[in-house]
Amino acid sequence: DAKTTQPPSMDCAEGRAANLPCNHSTISGNEYVYWYRQIHSQGPQYIIHGLKNNETNEMASLIITEDRKSSTLILPHATLRDTAVYYCISSYGGSQGNLIFGKGTKLSVKP
Amino acid sequence: NAGVTQTPKFQVLKTGQSMTLQCAQDMNHNSMYWYRQDPGMGLRLIYYSASEGTTDKGEVPNGYNVSRLNKREFSLRLESAAPSQTSVYFCASSVPGQWDGYTFGSGTRLTVV
Numbered sequence: 001d002a003k004t005t006q007p008p009s010m011d012c013a014e015g016r017a018a019n020l021p022c023n024h025s026t027i028s029g030n031e032y033v034y035w036y037r038q039i040h041s042q043g044p045q046y047i048i049h050g051l052k053n054n055e056t057n058e059m060a061s062l063i064i065t066e067d068r069k070s071s072t073l074i075l076p077h078a079t080l081r082d083t084a085v086y087y088c089i090s091s092y093g094g095s096q097g098n099l100i101f102g103k104g105t106k107l108s109v110k111p
Numbered sequence: 112n113a114g115v116t117q118t119p120k121f122q123v124l125k126t127g128q129s130m131t132l133q134c135a136q137d138m139n140h141n142s143m144y145w146y147r148q149d150p151g152m153g154l155r156l157i158y159y160s161a162s163e164g165t166t167d168k169g170e171v172p173n174g175y176n177v178s179r180l181n182k183r184e185f186s187l188r189l190e191s192a193a194p195s196q197t198s199v200y201f202c203a204s205s206v207p208g209q210w211d212g213y214t215f216g217s218g219t220r221l222t223v224v
Contacts, residue, residue: 101153102153103153
């Protein structure tokens with residue numbers, strides 16, 4: 001079973017920020033939080049990852065709580081092309097080979 | 112374009128037939144993975160290869176075999192296909208020890224009738 005919990009679906013208005021929550025209350029100290037998304041039936045696409053500190057890249061921002069039990073992925077200005085299933089994953093990364101995908105959050109960006 | 116290439120994109124098999132799904136990456140990644148995705152579900156790891164010459168079972172290995180042919184190629188074989196193996200299969204690759212994400216292929220859609 002996935003070690004993270006996400007809401008099954010969310011809506012967001014085009015141009016507004018999309019805030020996707022994730023609970024990972026059993027995360028261990030050296031596990032990272034990864035976010036991926038899957039558009040239609042394409043292969044998942046890496047978005048961002050973090051350990052303790054907040055992270056930002058050209059796609060999104062990742063906010064991790066101080067106790068590391070939850071995090072939020074922020075898409076600052078959602079577009080229709082951001083409609084996808086978003087997966088939050090806790091993993092040791094590298095070659096551990098165990099990215100465990102749950103069912104994710106289906107984000108629908110509406111005009 | 113650099114990335115992960117999977118062949119074929121679509122396949123229909125009859126129960127009991129065998130086939131091999133091919134995956135190749137040109138990013139010089141050491142690690143490669145095979146996942147399956149059933150409708151409405153997340154991806155489940157079938158097998159992975161941390162480096163050339165090694166393979167390990169993932170979450171759902173039964174009914175499958177894999178071969179890491181060389182650094183670039185990682186194939187998945189179904190010896191005797193069953194309807195329960197109807198799924199979308201994704202191959203991925205990564206650099207061990209590099210804390211970036213995996214790169215996934217576009218998938219193989221397999222139907223077993």
